[in-house]
Amino acid sequence: MPTFCSSLIVEQHVDGFQQETSLWQDRELAVFGYSYQHEGQALDALVFKVRRNPKDLLTHLRRIYFCYEKCLSAQLYAALLDLLIVLQGRGQAISRRMIEASRTQLNSRQLQLLNQSAGHELLGNTYSLFSNGYIGYSELVESKEQTETQHDFLTLANDFIEYSQLEQAMDVLETGISLHPDRQDFQHALLELYKSTGNRERFQTHRQTFSDSGILLADEWLDLAHFFEGQAS
Template identity: 40%
Template sequence: MNNNAQLVTCDDDGIAERPELEGFFSLRSTGLFWCNAEVLQSDEALEKLVFLIAKKPKCLINHVRRIYYCFQKNLNDQLFAAIVDFLVILNQQGQAISWRVVLGAKSRLTPEQFQELKGYLKDDCTDINRLTGNQYSVFSKGLVGINKMIQQIEKEEKTNDPLIIALDHIQYSQLDEAKEVLEEGILIEPERLDLRQELFDLYKLTGDSNRFHQMLAKLTRLGIIMTDDWNQLNNYFKGQNNNG
């Protein structure tokens, strides 16, 4: 453990009494916060952060970096939008960090903006659509913004689909890797017939009786009833072994 490493800290006791405190987001070394210390000086830094957030909404470190950047650069409207997007993604979770951010940024917010954020955090039953945001918001423009966020998250989940990953492996003739992905996917989601069919086709195409029997044994132990084509392939492989 590096005992010389500096921590990103927040003076909780002084926030409420000194909302004008300029150094709330200040760090002694921005290199501890940014992958590249020069990023903060780049004119395209904010644009890149917004792009990354839109692509991966749940990556909270990029939200915090965006808030920090806007605060340091005195981009007050963009700061409000960044905080709103952060709260939308948290969706009433992470109350401690939410309050820190809102109170720490109070000196850069209009009274109306601060009251909107404060009211949202104080009311656990508040509809997330109350966060109006502004022209710089990514996720907060009413239902349109929320739906955009949901669609992006669903898109991310879709790219992690074992069938899509396996098909990518097959495209590059990485058949063993494709089998492994499908086998793991089926054990997690045994009800997915599309995964079973694709794996069946691979076993049949490659004549991989060893992996077929290993997988069939695992599925049988789980009490999963296999389709007739799996049973037929099982008999086929057994016949080959007997003839051999």
């Protein structure tokens, strides 16, 4: 069975290699009190970092390793898929090796889709960040039954607020709304930040972006628009 190490993967029978967890764990998470033992929050933070900086290859690899280690099949597939999408056909060696290292935590359909991804439309699932298509309904249900963990960015945003990092909190909530447009609590929290910071320009930009994306906006978006208009007059 393959294992993760600094050279990405080696076979377990190779002498002189041991699993190097320090490489694969993001020390920045500890700043906000996240432990790798707290599965949901740690994964939320890794997903957010990938979303914020898609070209951060190491964070992609750490997300993949985390999902592999925690036996999160659906999330692991999404993490590998997002890596392939970001690489855009480059880095064939590293992507193939990551898929091979992860194969014991993937089902046959997931492996098939990942291995035939070159030249084909990449089919995602509810956890993938950058894909347009989706795995068939029956497979998506199967993946959800394997784990019910859903990325909830509200807790992460509240942690940023606690440390007075309001820009990062808005980043988190904007990402959360894009991924989970039905979460009205994300919208309410984001609107409170726009209002408290007086960030009219950012509010207008994302109001238009979300509207263009077909996201159903809460009535409070219009209320805040009127509030900013009143301030400007």
